[in-house]
Amino acid sequence: MKKQRPASRAPSRLVTGAGVDIGDLDRQVGFFLRLAQVAVFKDLVAALEPFGLRLTDYSVLLVIEANPGLKQQSIGEALRIQRPNLVVIIDGLERRGLVRRSVARRDRRSHALRITPAGAAVLEEANAAQAAHEARIRAAVGPSDWAALLEALARLARLGSSPT
Amino acid sequence: MKKQRPASRAPSRLVTGAGVDIGDLDRQVGFFLRLAQVAVFKDLVAALEPFGLRLTDYSVLLVIEANPGLKQQSIGEALRIQRPNLVVIIDGLERRGLVRRSVARRDRRSHALRITPAGAAVLEEANAAQAAHEARIRAAVGPSDWAALLEALARLARLGSSPT
DNA sequence: TATTGTTATACTCTATAACTATA
DNA sequence: TATAGTTATAGAGTATAACAATA
Numbered sequence: 001m002k003k004q005r006p007a008s009r010a011p012s013r014l015v016t017g018a019g020v021d022i023g024d025l026d027r028q029v030g031f032f033l034r035l036a037q038v039a040v041f042k043d044l045v046a047a048l049e050p051f052g053l054r055l056t057d058y059s060v061l062l063v064i065e066a067n068p069g070l071k072q073q074s075i076g077e078a079l080r081i082q083r084p085n086l087v088v089i090i091d092g093l094e095r096r097g098l099v100r101r102s103v104a105r106r107d108r109r110s111h112a113l114r115i116t117p118a119g120a121a122v123l124e125e126a127n128a129a130q131a132a133h134e135a136r137i138r139a140a141v142g143p144s145d146w147a148a149l150l151e152a153l154a155r156l157a158r159l160g161s162s163p164t
Numbered sequence: 165m166k167k168q169r170p171a172s173r174a175p176s177r178l179v180t181g182a183g184v185d186i187g188d189l190d191r192q193v194g195f196f197l198r199l200a201q202v203a204v205f206k207d208l209v210a211a212l213e214p215f216g217l218r219l220t221d222y223s224v225l226l227v228i229e230a231n232p233g234l235k236q237q238s239i240g241e242a243l244r245i246q247r248p249n250l251v252v253i254i255d256g257l258e259r260r261g262l263v264r265r266s267v268a269r270r271d272r273r274s275h276a277l278r279i280t281p282a283g284a285a286v287l288e289e290a291n292a293a294q295a296a297h298e299a300r301i302r303a304a305v306g307p308s309d310w311a312a313l314l315e316a317l318a319r320l321a322r323l324g325s326s327p328t
Numbered sequence: 329t330a331t332t333g334t335t336a337t338a339c340t341c342t343a344t345a346a347c348t349a350t351a
Numbered sequence: 352t353a354t355a356g357t358t359a360t361a362g363a364g365t366a367t368a369a370c371a372a373t374a
Contacts, residue, residue, distance in 0.1 A: 020242035023230035025223055028294065029301050030208050032314060035321035037201045043323060044194050056364090059189055066187035073332065078184035082366060087334060109332040109373045130192065137193050140323055141316045149316045150196060152309045157199035159207060159304055220341090237355060246343060251357060273350045273355045331374070339366075344359105351354075 033156075040137055047133040051126045052096070056081065056089050058130070061123045064099060064113050071110035098122055204301055211297040215290045216260070220245065220253050222294070225287045228263060228277050235274035262286055 025031045041055070048058050056079075063075050076086045090113070093099040098119030104112040115123065138146055189195045205219070212222050220243075227239050240250045254277070257263040262283030268276040279287065302310055 020227065020234065020238050021230040022223075022242050023226035024291070025226050029298060029314065029317070030204055030219075031223070032317035032321060033197075033201045033204055036317040037197045039321050039323040040194055040197055054363095055194075059186075059195070062187035062189050063184065066185040070184065071332075074184050078186050083333070084335075084367085085365065107332080107374070111333070127188070134193060137320065137323075140319050142319070145312050145316045148309050148312050150193065152305045152313045152316075153193070153196035153200040155304050155306070156301065157196060157203050159203040159301075218340095235355075247356070248344085248358075249342065268355095271351070271355080275356070329374100332372085333370105334372105335368100335370080337367085337369105339364100341363080341365100343362075345361100347358075348356085349354100350356100351352100 043136060044130070044133050047129040048126055051122055051129070053122070053126055057093060058123075058126055060086070060089055060093065061098065061115060061119060061126070065115045065120065065123060068114050069104070069112040071104060071107075071112065073110070075113070093119070207300060208294070208297050211293040212290055215286055215293070217286070217290055221257060222287075222290055224250070224253055224257065225262065225279060225283060225290070229279045229284065229287060232278050233268070233276040235268065235271075235276065237274070239277070257283070 045055060048055065053061070059079055060075060060081075063078055064070060067074070072086050072090060073083060075081070076083050081089070090099060090101065094101055096118075097116055100114050100116050101111045102114070104110045141149055209219060212219065217225070223243055224239060224245075227242055228234060231238070236250050236254060237247060239245070240247050245253070254263060254265065258265055260282075261280055264278050264280055265275045266278070268274045305313055
């Protein structure tokens with residue numbers, strides 16, 4: 001039995017290839033979500049590149065600035081970065097003098113992390129670039145749908161989590 | 165100068181870590197987009213797993229079914245999969261008897277791809293699982309915002325492309 | 329015994345260069 | 352010469368196991 005296509009539900013046409021029919025794919029959320037994420041990340045990665053920051057570097061800097069003295073494990077939990085992978089990221093940031101590791105007094109196993117003045121300066125520039133990026137995204141979506149989009153994405157992000 | 169937070173714009177709270185302040189991150193689209201994409205893909209991957217299909221396998225099957233006789237290069241363009249990577253995917257699908265490669269008569273360099281009856285059967289089951297997945301996503305978002313979400317994602321996906 | 333940071337390692341995805349056979 | 356498929360390989364990003372220091 002051939003699956004019928006409810007043509008009315010299709011959003012504005014998305015041509016990915018050279019006239020190739022991508023089947024029901026152009027009516028599936030996951031497909032759009034992936035394309036949107038790739039496009040948005042491409043723009044954001046380019047915006048942060050002049051500062052030598054990858055997305056993970058940037059998000060880690062943001063969290064450290066917002067939580068002075070935080071230990072690595074907590075950052076990993078907040079950003080869903082595995083502890084071993086975080087070590088490499090912090091190594092890079094520390095080598096560049098953007099972040100400082102110091103042994104925590106209360107628990108000498110952990111490292112208290114702080115952003116340095118140099119790090120704060122870089123982060124401020126990166127934040128401006130991010131704001132410009134966000135403005136571009138916002139313009140692409142259209143002002144009316146903006147709040148609805150963020151709300152919808154937030155609900156999707158909570159999919160697997162405990163339903164409050 | 166400290167950046168001010170326009171608290172009114174924040175969508176419903178998203179707690180990622182154990183009470184860690186994630187800074188301005190919870191007001192950036194990219195962050196939500198990533199979390200949403202990860203959550204949605206996790207659900208979809210789980211839905212397709214019983215059929216032994218990864219996301220790429222599934223999307224390739226869909227395109228082949230919609231375009232009998234298509235060559236590999238065209239699939240790659242439509243799905244943005246590099247030709248070398250597609251070879252491995254098709255290898256797997258062909259080994260399982262879900263897809264058949266035959267030398268194209270018109271151009272003997274290329275391979276005409278067709279879905280087999282076995283492949284069509286698997287795809288039909290996978291489509292049902294995908295539909296159930298989509299229903300879950302839709303329920304999480306809420307019916308009112310659904311069309312707006314797809315529309316917004318489609319616009320974002322066209323970010324870097326030529327503005328029509 | 330459990331936890332923090334670390335090292336080493338592996339697995340998935342994606343990307344590039346170069347080969348072959350056809351055109 | 353250009354293209355389709357292929358091979359090999361390399362690079363991100365992410366994941367797990369095990370160890371030393373500390374609790």
